[in-house]
Amino acid sequence: MIAGRGNRLRRTGRFHPASISRMGALVLSAVLVMPPPASAYLKFGVPVNGRQVTLKWPQTPVRYFVSARSSVSGVGVVDFEGAVGRAFARWEAVPTASIAYSYGGLTLARPGDDDGSSTLGFENRPELDRVLASTSFFIDDTNGTLIESDIFFNSTFQWSVSANGETGRFDLESIAVHEIGHFSGLGHSALGETESNQTGGRRVLGAEAVMFPIAFASGSTAGRGLKADDIAGISDIYPTGDFSDAGSLSGRVTRDGQGLFGAHITAFDPATGTIVGGFTLTTRGEFSIGGLSPGPKVVRVEPLDDADIDSFFDSSTVDVDFRVLLFDRLIVVPRGGDSGGVELPVVRK
Amino acid sequence: MKTPLGLSLALTLIGMAGRPAFAQTAAPSVPRFEAAAGAQFVGSSSLGSREANLTTPTGGMLRFFSTSSTLRPAAGFEGRLGVRVARSLDVEAFGAYSKPSLQTHIANDFENAAATDASETVKQYVVGGSVLWYLPRKGEPALRLFAIGGAAFLRQLHNGNTYAVNGRQFEFGAGVKYPLATTRSKKNNRVRIFGIRADGRVQVRVDGATLDGSAHTGPALSAMGFIRF
Numbered sequence: 001m002i003a004g005r006g007n008r009l010r011r012t013g014r015f016h017p018a019s020i021s022r023m024g025a026l027v028l029s030a031v032l033v034m035p036p037p038a039s040a041y042l043k044f045g046v047p048v049n050g051r052q053v054t055l056k057w058p059q060t061p062v063r064y065f066v067s068a069r070s071s072v073s074g075v076g077v078v079d080f081e082g083a084v085g086r087a088f089a090r091w092e093a094v095p096t097a098s099i100a101y102s103y104g105g106l107t108l109a110r111p112g113d114d115d116g117s118s119t120l121g122f123e124n125r126p127e128l129d130r131v132l133a134s135t136s137f138f139i140d141d142t143n144g145t146l147i148e149s150d151i152f153f154n155s156t157f158q159w160s161v162s163a164n165g166e167t168g169r170f171d172l173e174s175i176a177v178h179e180i181g182h183f184s185g186l187g188h189s190a191l192g193e194t195e196s197n198q199t200g201g202r203r204v205l206g207a208e209a210v211m212f213p214i215a216f217a218s219g220s221t222a223g224r225g226l227k228a229d230d231i232a233g234i235s236d237i238y239p240t241g242d243f244s245d246a247g248s249l250s251g252r253v254t255r256d257g258q259g260l261f262g263a264h265i266t267a268f269d270p271a272t273g274t275i276v277g278g279f280t281l282t283t284r285g286e287f288s289i290g291g292l293s294p295g296p297k298v299v300r301v302e303p304l305d306d307a308d309i310d311s312f313f314d315s316s317t318v319d320v321d322f323r324v325l326l327f328d329r330l331i332v333v334p335r336g337g338d339s340g341g342v343e344l345p346v347v348r349k
Numbered sequence: 350m351k352t353p354l355g356l357s358l359a360l361t362l363i364g365m366a367g368r369p370a371f372a373q374t375a376a377p378s379v380p381r382f383e384a385a386a387g388a389q390f391v392g393s394s395s396l397g398s399r400e401a402n403l404t405t406p407t408g409g410m411l412r413f414f415s416t417s418s419t420l421r422p423a424a425g426f427e428g429r430l431g432v433r434v435a436r437s438l439d440v441e442a443f444g445a446y447s448k449p450s451l452q453t454h455i456a457n458d459f460e461n462a463a464a465t466d467a468s469e470t471v472k473q474y475v476v477g478g479s480v481l482w483y484l485p486r487k488g489e490p491a492l493r494l495f496a497i498g499g500a501a502f503l504r505q506l507h508n509g510n511t512y513a514v515n516g517r518q519f520e521f522g523a524g525v526k527y528p529l530a531t532t533r534s535k536k537n538n539r540v541r542i543f544g545i546r547a548d549g550r551v552q553v554r555v556d557g558a559t560l561d562g563s564a565h566t567g568p569a570l571s572a573m574g575f576i577r578f
Contacts, residue, residue: 206403
């Protein structure tokens with residue numbers, strides 16, 4: 001979900017709340033469901049028979065449709081088809097991921113309709129004054145696989161499909177790239193820095209993942225391109241053989257010897273300049289960042305303070321009372337293997 | 350005395366054939382081969398700088414933090430096998446091992462985290478070849494100055510051999526050899542020279558051994574004992 005008001009936009013971690021279960025399917029409508037610890041970034045997980053299963057499409061290509069009603073000021077249906085087509089193509093082009101999509105054409109259905117078809121389109125939702133777009137899911141609760149996923153873009157806002165963006169209008173392609181990440185099973189990334197503004201919102205100063213929960217300001221097209229964090233995430237869910245070289249970095253974040261939940265860890269590769277992030281996902285402070293290029297990594301830990309915590313987790317359990325840590329060891333990620341557990345001790349603010 | 354022609358020719362031929370054999374026993378052989386082993390000191394070498402950046406709304410870059418990596422100085426071992434191919438020219442095969450620390454300085458954090466140095470130990474193996482040219486000299490001074498240049502394959506093993514990086518290393522410099530003792534075998538009149546050798550070289554590393562893919566230079570010194578035979 002992407003939320004905003006004027007130039008103060010944020011994407012929340014909440015999913016579309018209005019979906020209804022059908023025929024043994026489970027509708028994912030909560031805050032992020034935590035995946036098992038062995039994951040990077042955030043993948044969606046669903047409980048199946050008492051265990052967490054990574055949410056994903058069981059087979060590809062994933063067929064999607066565009067609502068024939070998808071027309072707003074400045075964006076015709078054909079423009080809409082083109083913009084979301086380019087957004088799907090960006091995810092499909094990741095060489096280390098096998099996800100693929102196919103366009104099924106126009107439909108009279110609306111996003112959110114429980115019809116077995118994944119539909120994208122505009123919806124007028126003025127009450128969601130910070131929501132730019134939202135993705136909902138229908139899930140087979142027997143195995144945790146996706147049955148249907150719909151994306152609506154809030155026509156309350158002004159949209160653009162201009163190649164270079166338009167002042168005062170949100171770039172449809174950028175927002176579609178983010179929502180298609182959700183559509184494919186990815187949660188939010190915390191790789192970004194923001195500042196608070198006078199109205200209580202946040203302004204993005206910089207982000208290094210299209211899955212960062214807060215959108216760039218209107219007029220920006222900088223959110224169209226996938227980053228290393230997005231590529232690692234989608235490749236982790238739908239790996240190809242080329243992904244077998246990727247390794248992982250795992251360990252614990254502790255304060256006074258106790259594990260911290262919800263700490264944000266980044267792994268920076270000084271050889272490539274890429275950054276991939278992850279979170280501690282247990283009360284023992286355990287984390288595992290997958291999809292990393294082999295080699296030494298610079299590790300940084302920071303509290304989750306650049307977006308609403310409920311964009312990621314249940315805020316009552318996330319501990320943000322610690323200082324940013326630049327770890328004093330380079331952690332080597334082996335080719336196709338794991339770094340081995342490393343303890344990252346942080347101190348209170 | 351009159352000598353029959355046939356006998357005279359035979360003696361002449363025998364004499365000619367026997368002359369080289371006589372010369373070999375009269376003069377000691379000049380040593381062609383050299384083996385050297387000793388300690389090496391590899392100086393600090395930059396491996397490049399890289400910034401961790403975030404993308405801004407305008408498509409620009411916002412510095413998250415910056416890094417600068419260095420291969421720290423380390424002592425190690427070095428061995429060389431050489432053969433004389435011309436009066437003033439040797440070719441050598443060499444190998445070296447050292448265990449430097451890879452250190453990355455992290456600074457300029459966006460949230461003002463204290464700058465720190467992160468490091469790990471690297472095992473570094475070098476195998477290569479070089480050409481050694483003795484500078485012209487006047488008389489027979491004990492010290493022999495030489496210039497040296499070569500190329501090598503470099504392999505770095507990180508973190509308990511869990512990750513390996515290959516690269517190339519080029520080196521050039523100069524050195525000196527000083528003979529300490531000379532022996533001659535009574536059996537075959539062969540000469541052996543024992544001595545010490547010191548080299549100073551500039552090493553240029555390229556490819557995977559650098560973090561930014563650029564060429565980076567660093568100094569190396571070695572002190573070895575040698576035997577020439």
